[in-house]
Amino acid sequence: MSPEAIWDAACETWSVGRAELDRLASAIDRVAFTKVVEAIGDCRGRIAVAGVGTSGAAAKKIAHSLCCIERPAFFLSPGDGVHGALGAVQPDDIAILISKGGNSPEIVRLVASLKAKRVFIIAVTENENSEIGRAADQLLKIRIEREADRFNMLATTSTMAVIAVFDAVCIALMTYTGYSREQFAIIHPSGAVGERLLAGKE
Structure with missing residues (x-):
């Protein structure tokens, strides 16, 4: 494989991703997006975010981003969840369940317990008729046209789209909750961002 072909593969990946990001606004x-923002913004408890595989990686990033804007969140391991970790989730909490197809057994197994604990469920999936899609209190459908690989199978742009949507949720939440620069400085005093905040720089 030539260096040119390698670079072309990279550019094609970015091109596909850019096209999928451009599609998100339409x-x-x-209405569903707004309801998700309102639910998280009004939540009096914590937000448990669960996913497996690349959806699990997205879930961890989303949980961290929510913490960064003072929406207490944590990654709920689906495997640990059904072995006792669901005790961390309480009735005032929200559970965000992420599954591209919506039928991942590890995620579906969480639903009955979350329902029994009266936890508000947000399902993030491309399939509204899936197990989690039907069980959710609020569905947020995120569907892409294609993945970046030539087989249209490797979770690339689909994962990026989920993260991008929740980046937008977090930015909207900053306005919805009146989140301030001063709040951010308290919880992020370290690193380059912390230095800028403590110095009062943009």
């Missing part, structure tokens, strides 16, 4: 249901 593909995401505006």
Whole structure:
């Protein structure tokens, strides 16, 4: 494989990703997005975010981003969840369940317990008729046209789209909750960002 072909593969990946990001404004249901922001913004408990595989990686990033804007969140391991870790989730909490197809057994197994604990469930999936899609209190459908690889199978742009949507949720939440620069300085005093905040720089 030539260096040119390697670079072409990289550019094609970015091109596909860019096209999928451009689609989000028209593909995401505006009412559903707003309800997700309102639910998280009004939540009096914590937000448990669960996913497996690349959805699990996205879930961890989303949980961290929510913490960064003072929406207490944590990654709930689906495997640990059904072995006792669901005790961390309480009735005032929200559970965000992420599964591209919506039928991942590890995620589906969480639903009955979450329902029994009266936890508000947000399902993030491309399939509204899936197990978690039907069980959710709020569905947020995120569907892409294609993945970046030539087989249209490797979770690349689909994972990026989920993260991008929740980046947008977090930015909207900053306005919804009146989140301030001073709050951010308290919880992020370290690193380059912390230095800028403590110095009062943009």
